[in-house]
Amino acid sequence: MSNAEIDRQWTTRLRRKAAGKLPPEKLLPDTQPSYVASWIYVFGVATLASLGVVIFTGCILAIRGPQWWHGSQYGHFINSLHLWSVEIFFFTMVIHLWGKFAMAAWRGGRTLTWMTGVVTFLASIATAFTGYASQSNFDAQWITTQAKDGINATGAGAYFNVLNLGQMLMWHIVLLPIAAVVLTGLHVLLVRIKGVVPPFEDDVQPATQKVAVGE
């Protein structure tokens, strides 16, 4: 196979494009700009960490099933971990959102980073809602009977029936987590490609001072 033929392959072109956009030292950098040494920059990673706990505990709940999470001590414990990691996930995500809104984090060609964050937030709300709807207890029954009229009024009720437990569970454990995780991954990759948004005073000149990661 000639070099010209190799250059034309879609795998070659895709690899070169990906490596050009996101070289390894940019994907896992050794240093960060000095302005990142502030508490307000930790909430994105805190959101990611709590998402990890949400998914891990959700997998255990999926393996053991509703009888286990309603009827055993360990089931209650993992169920509570799942709930409280979701609480921390939203808590830290909203502070991350406030911080990035105050920084106007869409500056410097970061529109797509901002928009993937917005859509991830919306997907997370839908995931949390279907989670409340698929608890299989009286709380879920109350929430879904209250929500059905609102959903039906939008016309979405024909396709998204909140009183259908099986459908809500599938949305909660398959479709929406895939959407949330893919969008989060895309969001993080875009942050790595474009870099963390600088403070307003540093926006004119790129920051030159660097600090080692984990220092």
Next chain:
Amino acid sequence: MATILSFAAIFPLNTLGHYIHWHWFYISVANLIVIILMVVTFVSALLLPFPGRRRRKENQ
């Protein structure tokens, strides 16, 4: 089990929720506490010094 019951005694959850109602403003106390905590955390994150920040500046 005894530990769980003692926690249940500290945090009685089998009661009606508490709400604050002032004109159009209506919110549960639990939600209000979470929102206040978020605002306090946000302001603290802006004001509190980050560990090692001074050392980094001295090294540069």
